[in-house]
Amino acid sequence: MKRPAPSKPKPRGLVLRRNPQRVWGLHYDAGFLGDADRASIVSWLAQLHPLWEWRFSTNRPPPEGEQQRRLLRPVYWLGNWQFACLDYFRPPHGVVDRCVAAEPFPPVLAKLVALMEERARRMFKEPPDLPEGWHLNTCLVNFYGSRLDGERWVDSARVGEHKDFEPGPVASLSLGERALIQFVTSSRPGVRDDIAAQQWLDDGSLQLFGGARWKEQTFHRVQRVDTKGGHDFPPAIDGFRTRRVNFTFRFVPPRHVVPFRALSADAQADVEPYVRALAEHSAFFKSQL
Numbered sequence: 001m002k003r004p005a006p007s008k009p010k011p012r013g014l015v016l017r018r019n020p021q022r023v024w025g026l027h028y029d030a031g032f033l034g035d036a037d038r039a040s041i042v043s044w045l046a047q048l049h050p051l052w053e054w055r056f057s058t059n060r061p062p063p064e065g066e067q068q069r070r071l072l073r074p075v076y077w078l079g080n081w082q083f084a085c086l087d088y089f090r091p092p093h094g095v096v097d098r099c100v101a102a103e104p105f106p107p108v109l110a111k112l113v114a115l116m117e118e119r120a121r122r123m124f125k126e127p128p129d130l131p132e133g134w135h136l137n138t139c140l141v142n143f144y145g146s147r148l149d150g151e152r153w154v155d156s157a158r159v160g161e162h163k164d165f166e167p168g169p170v171a172s173l174s175l176g177e178r179a180l181i182q183f184v185t186s187s188r189p190g191v192r193d194d195i196a197a198q199q200w201l202d203d204g205s206l207q208l209f210g211g212a213r214w215k216e217q218t219f220h221r222v223q224r225v226d227t228k229g230g231h232d233f234p235p236a237i238d239g240f241r242t243r244r245v246n247f248t249f250r251f252v253p254p255r256h257v258v259p260f261r262a263l264s265a266d267a268q269a270d271v272e273p274y275v276r277a278l279a280e281h282s283a284f285f286k287s288q289l
């Protein structure tokens with residue numbers, strides 16, 4: 001007798017593979033970035049000197065069970081710099097010595113940010129989804145690609161499960177190889193990591209996400225980045241090849257952003273080498289020393 005075919009397991013949690021743009025709090029626009037603005041961003045990238053930070057520092061050594069490590073990728077921050085070794089902005093308790101005043105957005109990003117804010121304000125109307133004073137004043141520029149390990153290129157183009165703790169909606173602009181972003185319910189891979197939504201982020205796309213569901217109740221991760229398009233972005237970074245660049249724009253209440261010299265003595269000591277490295281190429285950071 002033929003066994004009945006096993007019934008297909010039901011997805012646990014809502015899997016929104018096709019149309020996450022129809023889901024409240026998520027918006028996706030594959031064609032957000034025009035050619036001229038894209039070219040202008042790429043030429044701005046060419047003069048950048050990203051940092052490839054270490055996760056811990058002298059005054060903040062690795063906690064038990066963890067090891068000192070470099071981040072998976074080089075980064076650059078605009079508006080304020082959240083150095084990995086000082087830990088990231090996590091209100092309500094993690095707000096002191098976290099956000100160091102950084103360069104403003106270049107004109108092309110400032111112009112795009114105004115459009116992103118307009119869209120976000122149509123999606124989110126009031127606190128807590130749209131906090132008092134919200135505007136996208138912070139940007140993390142992530143460089144995704146491969147790092148040279150001895151003679152081997154090792155792909156490190158991914159980000160593990162995490163939340164962006166800055167309050168309010170986040171806007172994410174992608175350049176280069178498409179990347180798969182997933183919103184999941186667990187902070188550890190394999191542990192109840194039901195996929196609540198996922199989206200391939202295309203070259204030139206904008207994703208907006210906000211509201212409790214996508215900011216608080218789920219984590220997000222970049223599961224993989226394609227290699228098919230042959231993208232290779234400037235600037236040249238020693239031991240690293242960039243095939244995707246992502247800009248995530250966030251909001252840090254301005255009262256939490258402090259000049260480098262207003263950090264505690266320990267925090268200044270931990271990040272001074274980074275600020276000196278930035279100052280070699282940036283009038284802004286030179287003025288902060």
Ligand SMILES: O=C(O)CCC(=O)C(=O)O
Nearest residue numbers: 140159164181222246248
């Ligand atoms: O690269 C992306 O698409 C997302 C980056 C991200 O999750 C982050 O910067 O927090």
